[in-house]
Amino acid sequence: MSALRTLRQLTATSTRAFAARQVSTVSRRVLPTLGARVSAPQNIRTLSVSARRLGEGATDLALSQKLQEELKYEKESEQSHPPDFLTAFQAQGVWEIQDVLGNDEVTLTRKFGNENVRLMFSIADIQAEEEDFASNESESDADSEGEDDPLNSYPIRASLSITKTTAPGCLNVDMVCQEGHFVVENVSFYNDAKLGTDLTAESDWKRRGTYIGPQFDTLDIGVQEEFEKFLQERGVNEHVALFIPEYAEYKEQNEYVKWLGNVKAFVDQ
Missing domain, CATH: 3.10.280.10 (Mitochondrial glycoprotein)
Structure with missing residues (x-):
C-alpha cells in the first residue's frame, strides 16, 4: 500500500469515529419508534437472509462493504494505460x-x-x-x-x-x-x-x-x-x-x- 493510502485510512478512522457518535445519538431517539412499526419476526428474517448470502458470519456483510469501498477507491486511482x-x-x-x-x-x-x-x-x-x-x-x-x-x-x-x-x-x-x-x-x-x-x-x-x-x-x-x-x-x-x-x-x-x-x-x- 502506498503512503497516500495509509494517510487516507487514518483520516477515515477519525471520520468514522465522529459518524459513529452521531448515529448512536440518532439511534436512541428513532429506533424505539421504528421498533413499534416493524414486527420482530420480520426483522429477524431479514438479517438471516443477509447472513446466508455472505457466508455464515454476522460480520461478513460489514467486511465485504469495507473491502468494496477500498477496491473502488483503488480502481478509481488506476491509470488506464501503462505509466x-x-x-x-x-x-x-x-x-x-x-x-x-x-x-x-x-x-x-x-x-x-x-x-x-x-x-x-x-x-x-x-x-x-x-x-x-x-x-x-x-x-x-x-x-x-x-x-x-x-x-x-x-x-x-x-x-x-x-x-x-x-x-x-x-x-x-x-x-x-x-x-x-x-x-x-x-x-x-x-x-x-x-x-x-x-x-x-x-x-x-x-x-x-x-x-x-x-x-x-x-x-x-x-x-x-x-x-x-x-x-x-x-x-x-x-x-x-x-x-x-x-x-x-x-x-x-x-x-x-x-x-x-x-x-x-x-x-x-
Missing part, C-alpha cells in the same frame, strides 16, 4: 520483463553476445519500507525543512545470473539497488549452470553448501572497478537501478488491487 516510465523502458528494447500477477518476484532478461543475462528482484522489500514511512512521516517532515528526500531511496535486493551458450558454469551476483545505483555485495561462481540458475528448493539448498566467494568490498579496488564496468557493459546500470524501484511500486499496487478483489470474492461466497 510513462514503463513505456520508455520497454521502448529501449534491451530488457524483457517477466512478471506474473500473484508472484512477488520480477525477472528481467536479455541476451548479450553468447551470454544469457537474468536480473531478478522482489517487491517484498518495499512493503516494510512503506510502513516505516507512514509511521515516521511527521518526523521526516519536521527534519526536512523544505528539502526533498531522494526518490525511491529504500533498498531493493537484486540477484543477477550470467550463463554462456559456449561454456559451462554460472556467475551469480548479489546486489542492492538503491538511489539509482547497484551496490554489489558478493560474486559467486557455480560450475553447474543449472545449479546456479535453478529456482527450486533443492537447488537453493545445494547452493547454501557451496563457497559463495569473498565479500565484494574486500576485493582489490582495481578488481571492484573492473567488475563494475563489466556489469555496466551488460546493461546493469543506473537506468535499470532507477527503473526497479518504480516498477516495484507499480507491481505492488496491482497486486494489492488483485488481493482486495480475491478476498472480497471469498468473503461473499
Whole structure:
C-alpha cells in the first residue's frame, strides 16, 4: 500500500469515529419508534437472509462493504494505460520483463553476445519500507525543512545470473539497488549452470553448501572497478537501478488491487 493510502485510512478512522457518535445519538431517539412499526419476526428474517448470502458470519456483510469501498477507491486511482516510465523502458528494447500477477518476484532478461543475462528482484522489500514511512512521516517532515528526500531511496535486493551458450558454469551476483545505483555485495561462481540458475528448493539448498566467494568490498579496488564496468557493459546500470524501484511500486499496487478483489470474492461466497 502506498503512503497516500495509509494517510487516507487514518483520516477515515477519525471520520468514522465522529459518524459513529452521531448515529448512536440518532439511534436512541428513532429506533424505539421504528421498533413499534416493524414486527420482530420480520426483522429477524431479514438479517438471516443477509447472513446466508455472505457466508455464515454476522460480520461478513460489514467486511465485504469495507473491502468494496477500498477496491473502488483503488480502481478509481488506476491509470488506464501503462505509466510513462514503463513505456520508455520497454521502448529501449534491451530488457524483457517477466512478471506474473500473484508472484512477488520480477525477472528481467536479455541476451548479450553468447551470454544469457537474468536480473531478478522482489517487491517484498518495499512493503516494510512503506510502513516505516507512514509511521515516521511527521518526523521526516519536521527534519526536512523544505528539502526533498531522494526518490525511491529504500533498498531493493537484486540477484543477477550470467550463463554462456559456449561454456559451462554460472556467475551469480548479489546486489542492492538503491538511489539509482547497484551496490554489489558478493560474486559467486557455480560450475553447474543449472545449479546456479535453478529456482527450486533443492537447488537453493545445494547452493547454501557451496563457497559463495569473498565479500565484494574486500576485493582489490582495481578488481571492484573492473567488475563494475563489466556489469555496466551488460546493461546493469543506473537506468535499470532507477527503473526497479518504480516498477516495484507499480507491481505492488496491482497486486494489492488483485488481493482486495480475491478476498472480497471469498468473503461473499
